[in-house]
Amino acid sequence: MRGGKRDKPIAGTDEVPKAVVSRLSLYLRELQRWLRAGQDTISSTQLGKTLGLSDSQVRKDLAYFGQFGYPGRGYRCDELIQKIKRILGTDKLWPVAVVGLGNLGRALLGYRGFTHQGFQIVVGFDIDVRKIDQPIDGVPIHHLRELPEVARQRGIRLAILAVPASAAQEVADQIVAAGIEGLLNFAPVSLTLPASVNVVSVDLAVELEQLSFAVVKRASREAGQSQLDTRNEPSV
Amino acid sequence: MRGGKRDKPIAGTDEVPKAVVSRLSLYLRELQRWLRAGQDTISSTQLGKTLGLSDSQVRKDLAYFGQFGYPGRGYRCDELIQKIKRILGTDKLWPVAVVGLGNLGRALLGYRGFTHQGFQIVVGFDIDVRKIDQPIDGVPIHHLRELPEVARQRGIRLAILAVPASAAQEVADQIVAAGIEGLLNFAPVSLTLPASVNVVSVDLAVELEQLSFAVVKRASREAGQSQLDTRNEPSV
DNA sequence: TAGATTGTTAATCGATTAACAATC
DNA sequence: TAGATTGTTAATCGATTAACAATC
Numbered sequence: 001m002r003g004g005k006r007d008k009p010i011a012g013t014d015e016v017p018k019a020v021v022s023r024l025s026l027y028l029r030e031l032q033r034w035l036r037a038g039q040d041t042i043s044s045t046q047l048g049k050t051l052g053l054s055d056s057q058v059r060k061d062l063a064y065f066g067q068f069g070y071p072g073r074g075y076r077c078d079e080l081i082q083k084i085k086r087i088l089g090t091d092k093l094w095p096v097a098v099v100g101l102g103n104l105g106r107a108l109l110g111y112r113g114f115t116h117q118g119f120q121i122v123v124g125f126d127i128d129v130r131k132i133d134q135p136i137d138g139v140p141i142h143h144l145r146e147l148p149e150v151a152r153q154r155g156i157r158l159a160i161l162a163v164p165a166s167a168a169q170e171v172a173d174q175i176v177a178a179g180i181e182g183l184l185n186f187a188p189v190s191l192t193l194p195a196s197v198n199v200v201s202v203d204l205a206v207e208l209e210q211l212s213f214a215v216v217k218r219a220s221r222e223a224g225q226s227q228l229d230t231r232n233e234p235s236v
Numbered sequence: 237m238r239g240g241k242r243d244k245p246i247a248g249t250d251e252v253p254k255a256v257v258s259r260l261s262l263y264l265r266e267l268q269r270w271l272r273a274g275q276d277t278i279s280s281t282q283l284g285k286t287l288g289l290s291d292s293q294v295r296k297d298l299a300y301f302g303q304f305g306y307p308g309r310g311y312r313c314d315e316l317i318q319k320i321k322r323i324l325g326t327d328k329l330w331p332v333a334v335v336g337l338g339n340l341g342r343a344l345l346g347y348r349g350f351t352h353q354g355f356q357i358v359v360g361f362d363i364d365v366r367k368i369d370q371p372i373d374g375v376p377i378h379h380l381r382e383l384p385e386v387a388r389q390r391g392i393r394l395a396i397l398a399v400p401a402s403a404a405q406e407v408a409d410q411i412v413a414a415g416i417e418g419l420l421n422f423a424p425v426s427l428t429l430p431a432s433v434n435v436v437s438v439d440l441a442v443e444l445e446q447l448s449f450a451v452v453k454r455a456s457r458e459a460g461q462s463q464l465d466t467r468n469e470p471s472v
Numbered sequence: 473t474a475g476a477t478t479g480t481t482a483a484t485c486g487a488t489t490a491a492c493a494a495t496c
Numbered sequence: 497t498a499g500a501t502t503g504t505t506a507a508t509c510g511a512t513t514a515a516c517a518a519t520c
Binding site: 016018021022024025029030033050051052090104106107110111113114117118119157158183184188189190192196200202206212214215216217219 | 264342440453
């Protein structure tokens with residue numbers, strides 16, 4: 001029955017699984033593409049197919065947040081895009097800081113790709129004095145010690161950590177002390193931070209290892225016998 | 237009972253969950269750190285704690301691949317590192333190609349970080365003739381059309397895709413046609429590729445969206461009432 | 473030996489899929 | 497109307513946790 005009394009706890013109380021939120025981002029990406037291609041509506045079956053997901057899963061995921069579809073018709077792309085952006089918090093533009101200006105950090109400063117996804121890199125930080133006050137791709141650079149002040153002034157709540165592994169924990173602590181609420185960590189380290197800070201980690205080596213595992217597994221399977229069985233030979 | 241008859245199907249037949257393989261990479265990273273810190277052995281409880289996982293989970297994950305531990309003692313760091321590397325396929329060095337030399341692609345060429353994790357970027361490809369034959373950080377650059385030949389010559393089985401979204405599918409098709417078996421995709425697109433190719437995708441916007449979601453969710457929870465309940469008001 | 477810790481089975485928990493009444 | 501497709505419940509599947517005998 002639509003409308004009527006609430007039959008679910010209000011959002012924020014019911015925990016939404018991490019995997020659902022990830023897929024929400026993928027739905028958004030796909031919807032935007034679909035809309036650009038001139039489609040007004042999309043069904044859960046269509047949306048799922050392009051992402052390799054079942055139609056039930058698409059509907060179930062969306063149902064965590066409300067009723068967005070039209071039975072018999074599907075979902076309106078533009079409407080659902082707005083709804084998902086609202087849910088993800090990307091209906092507003094988030095100013096983001098990049099901390100650590102090595103190869104990766106500098107590349108991120110130059111990457112305008114996610115500005116229209118709701119994120120704009122507005123400032124970079126480093127401790128190398130030769131880099132300070134030398135804007136990169138128009139983005140101003142400050143010494144790390146100025147992070148608390150700049151973050152407050154500019155309302156920065158998200159930061160990207162791109163320093164060497166050896167410095168990561170220490171710098172992360174400073175970022176947290178500056179009041180940053182969300183951290184995208186590119187350093188290959190498991191950070192220990194207060195539960196009040198949200199952390200997402202991306203480790204390039206880990207991703208490549210998933211690939212090499214898949215490749216050798218497939219190769220050994222096709223060869224018939226397995227190189228993967230690294231267990232010791234039966235001792236008897 | 238150790239040794240004796242096999243009580244599990246041989247590896248390659250039993251499917252290992254993706255999540256287990258991801259955690260294997262994290263175990264490896266942590267073990268290497270532990271070893272560097274001078275520790276010979278580590279227990280499943282210790283290993284789990286630094287990664288926020290339960291001791292049972294650590295043991296269960298490792299047990300997918302064999303018996304590596306010593307009851308009463310734990311795991312030998314150096315030994316387990318070797319075993320995991322063997323499982324992930326990183327006991328050998330994988331030559332890797334980077335395709336697309338924008339900001340991100342160039343940053344990856346300069347990043348030596350994962351050479352000692354088993355991956356070495358040995359060549360870059362682009363279609364911009366101004367970039368061809370201008371080595372970046374000592375890495376040679378070729379035109380994309382030379383990918384099949386270079387891949388064969390150098391035994392390259394893994395590639396990193398760092399081209400704009402608009403070109404991603406087309407270039408991915410060429411990469412696959414060149415015989416590449418594993419693709420790390422940085423373009424914000426869901427690629428449609430034959431099942432014989434392994435794909436891992438990293439989308440920076442998606443990662444940032446996980447953060448913004450977590451941050452607004454927490455903020456609205458702390459504010460007591462929810463901005464997240466985007467469902468329509470009851471119509472009655 | 474006593475204490476510690478593994479490998480593994482059984483119990484629990486959570487997430488995905490299937491099915492279908494409600495609806496456009 | 498008939499056909500399509502949603503939102504949601506129940507059934508299934510898979511992954512995590514707890515417990516403990518075996519072992520060092």
